[in-house]
Amino acid sequence: MGLKSVSETKLNPNVSVDCVIFGFDSEKLKVLLIDRGQEPGAESEKVYALPGNLIKTDENLDQAADRVLKELTGLKNIYLEQFGSFGNPDRLNKESDLQWLKSIRAEPDARVITVAYYSLIKIDQYELHASSFAKEAFWYDIDDLPTLGFDHLEIIEAGLKELKFKSKYEPLGFELLPEKFTLSQLKHLYEAILGTDLDKRNFRRKILKKDFLIPLEEKQIGVPHKPAQYFVFNKKKYEDYRQNVDDFYFQL
Amino acid sequence: MGLKSVSETKLNPNVSVDCVIFGFDSEKLKVLLIDRGQEPGAESEKVYALPGNLIKTDENLDQAADRVLKELTGLKNIYLEQFGSFGNPDRLNKESDLQWLKSIRAEPDARVITVAYYSLIKIDQYELHASSFAKEAFWYDIDDLPTLGFDHLEIIEAGLKELKFKSKYEPLGFELLPEKFTLSQLKHLYEAILGTDLDKRNFRRKILKKDFLIPLEEKQIGVPHKPAQYFVFNKKKYEDYRQNVDDFYFQL
Structure with missing residues (x-):
């Protein structure tokens, strides 16, 4: 197992969290993505995904979401709200996702159910600092998304639906504006x-x-x-x- | 492992679903509970819990909720809506819960994250038939709940909060009335x-x-x-x- 197992032993192989962070730049609604990178040896291209990872044994779901977002993008003290869990058996159906998991996870074949969180932030008040397996973090136009890993497009769409629903009853928009x-x-x-x-x-x-x-x-x-x-x-x-x-x- | 492992191998040890089914009997708001029974050898008393169980490898979360509800209470064709996931590391903190898990699960110590569903039904239109590990299924007054296994009280309270919120914007009540x-x-x-x-x-x-x-x-x-x-x-x-x-x- 080697070095990998030292940190991996503390992770639950079956449960992850993913964060859908919405922002607004005065023109377009954006979502925060990372370049998670590819498996070693693959051609070097960006691989886009939501900031997300397995939960640790000793933390609850909210804590996991806070930690993972901070580890991957540098964002902290963000109010994250759970909006749904995603557990289709075929969430892992792309060879590129599997190869990537093999390069970083102790149990890459394990079925992972993910608990999704969302938040609305003012883009200009936060700096992004990618770290851990995230090579970069960026804001992406919601209506012009790149190809994403796993079922992350579906998760973003569900987050957007939640945002639409809430925008009827809450002054959400003002959290996104300067x-x-x-x-x-x-x-x-x-x-x-x-x-x-x-x-x-x-x-x-x-x-x-x-x-x-x-x-x-x-x-x-x-x-x-x-x-x-x-x-x-x-x-x-x-x-x-x-x-x-x-x-x-x-x-x- | 014996017989137990035959069906257990198809279950994910870390992820379950729980169902909060609300009903109304013209006087009181009710929630559907099961008597899950105790571990073998324990004094014979009812042990109350929400209908819930581990998900199977080949089903998604919605399918798991439908199956588990039907297996334990006989209710089928019920519209179930996901409302939250519960994953505190100390969800399993009672000795009685642990002993019970040891009597029915392949990995009784595994940390389980549960995805909760809720529904509103007209009590008089459905018959209850307990089976699997449920010895009985009954409607319980929401304001007079017995002691429950795991964190099921917290899950019911969260379901009730969701119900209150939705009742402002949807004609939910009419789904509960004759x-x-x-x-x-x-x-x-x-x-x-x-x-x-x-x-x-x-x-x-x-x-x-x-x-x-x-x-x-x-x-x-x-x-x-x-x-x-x-x-x-x-x-x-x-x-x-x-x-x-x-x-x-x-x-x-």
């Missing part, structure tokens, strides 16, 4: 999450009517178009608004 | 899900205003109080109503 943002950025974000174009005037009217955006005096500078006004999010007003809607809603 | 029901039964159900008392007159006024209940000519018979009117649920009207609320809500 502190101050323009209405155009907010519109782009919702278009990316909902996967649909929104009418500019309707959007403006509806969102401003809701009264939980605070307009700032400040405007964009150094942009090649007419500078847009900045807004910040009034969380208190949003909570009030939400309470009213909850009362109006089916809840009795 | 086809025709009284307003009093509907009120009891929502009180059970939300864990709070509701004012009778406000409840009546609010729910009737929503216009998706259809009053029937028919009234209760053989009840010791003034017979109450029956209602049925108008799913079409509810969907219309919901669409309006979605538009009113945060969705843009």
Whole structure:
């Protein structure tokens, strides 16, 4: 077994965690991927995957997700929320995935069930530092993803579905935007999450009517178009608004 | 290893599924439990647990949940929805659980991560038939649960939290009620899900205003109080109503 077994003995061969980290760069919705590298001897190309790995014997699932994300991408103190587990028997059906597992795992043939987590972060507030088996970590446009290892595309799609659902009931978008943002950025974000174009005037009217955006005096500078006004999010007003809607809603 | 290993070899030692099946008997919210029995030689008492077991090598998680529920309780063709995975390293911390596992499992000490499913069913439409290691299956009041094996209490509490959340946005309650029901039964159900008392007159006024209940000519018979009117649920009207609320809500 050699050196490999020293750390491998502490890993559960059948259970992993994977992290779907969403970000937004004012234009596009992004997801965080790593280049996990290929098995030794293979042609040197990037192999894209979600940050994920087996859980350790002495940690719970949440702890495993925190550790794995930090080990592979350098991101820490991120609020991760579990959104589903993936356990199709054919998750491992590509020869390249199997060869890669053989190069790093004690039981490469073991069936692995993965518990998926997601998070929304402001891209500009975190630096990425790939380490462990991740050679690099990058933000990728959600609507232009490369080929991914295992069933990671399916996991990202499920995460996006969760994001769409939650965006109806929670002010999720504001976790992805910078502190101050323009209405155009907010519109782009919702278009990316909902996967649909929104009418500019309707959007403006509806969102401003809701009264939980605070307009700032400040405007964009150094942009090649007419500078847009900045807004910040009034969380208190949003909570009030939400309470009213909850009362109006089916809840009795 | 003997006979035990014949079926055990097909089970994944580290991953199980557990089912939280909610029902309602017109008065109380219930959850389906089994008597899993004790290890051989122990004093004969009931040992309560959720219907759950290890997954098999050749099935996915949804299939495992369907199979395990059917094997232990006889329930089949139930729509099960995954709501979370539970993997604390100390899930197996009671001697009685360990002794029981030793009596039925090939690797009783293995750390098991469980994927939890939930469902809502009309109690009166299903018969229970315990088999496999379940000696009996019964409906238990959610607010008067017995001591449970492993972390099953925590799993039920998480399922109930999911149910509360969903009950704000979906007409879940109607899946638990008989086809025709009284307003009093509907009120009891929502009180059970939300864990709070509701004012009778406000409840009546609010729910009737929503216009998706259809009053029937028919009234209760053989009840010791003034017979109450029956209602049925108008799913079409509810969907219309919901669409309006979605538009009113945060969705843009």
